[in-house]
Amino acid sequence: MVLFAVFCDITGYFTKNPKLYEVSWWNLTFATVSIFIAIIFGQIEAGLAEPYRASVSTLNVHTVLGWSLSGILALVTGWRYVIRLQERPQLPIPYLAVSVLLVGLVCIQSYLGSLLVWVYGLHTIPVVDAIRGGLS
């Protein structure tokens, strides 16, 4: 949602299509609500994960970045709310810069989450069995 919001912002900026700014704002709002649901499930599942040694540091960074993103995303959405109320014809450049930064953080966060599942295999059956069998 964040990725698509920023994509619409940048496309809207260059094509001067105000509809895309609305699409972006609503995607961002949707993302801000969703991220808290994502964090709740993330916390439950991370709490149940019993990560083994090699995966601990990745899980820690993923947790810290996830919570940070909820704050950053809420801030950006709040900023966007104000910009939207002002009904400007164009988005301010600093806002665009921050949202591109936000995209970077979202990509890093997805990468870390992918590492946890696809490299470390947390919550996959073979790894869970191995942890029960003494892997730590």
Place this chain on the structure above:
Amino acid sequence: MNPDLLEQWGSLGVNGLPYIIPIHPNLVHLTLGLFIAAIAFDIVGALFPVEKAVFKFLAIPVTRSSLFDVGWYNLVASAIVTFFTVMAGLFEVSLAVPLADVTSAWGLHALQTMILHGVGGVLILTLIVGMTVWRGFQRYQWRKDMARQVQWSYLAAGLFIFALMFVQGTLGAHLGGEFGVHITADQMLHLGENPNQL
């Protein structure tokens, strides 16, 4: 895939891919997020008369047509992205070496799960593209001047596709989580190695 054939590739990692993280499960989040948001905003747009008071209470200025804009643009983006999702899925499933001695929570073996997930993927791609065409006709032809841009039957079809996506997603999760497809740690355990060596 036959392991002898995979050896011809030469440079595949323990996870069976030429890179460490599979692409398909990442792209699928874009497919799902965009499609779900598209239908969700069309529902919000369709029920707009009921929600007016809520938006007013939240001090969020809304025009009904902008909610339908979200429904349309998100759907178009979903349709485009999903071609890449399916493409990445076909590439990665053709390199898959699932654990053979496992039965999933749905009582299926790896091959059955792979075939169902593959057929399901192409089916859902077709449905998303079909929905986009249907949505386009409603937006630009049939309901161009109507306050409610979408038909109820369109929204119902969207919800039905949510259900298909749930089934498809669960099959995909079985491929990773139970059959260990492209999961480095699972493949290491299968080889008798310790994933702490990662």
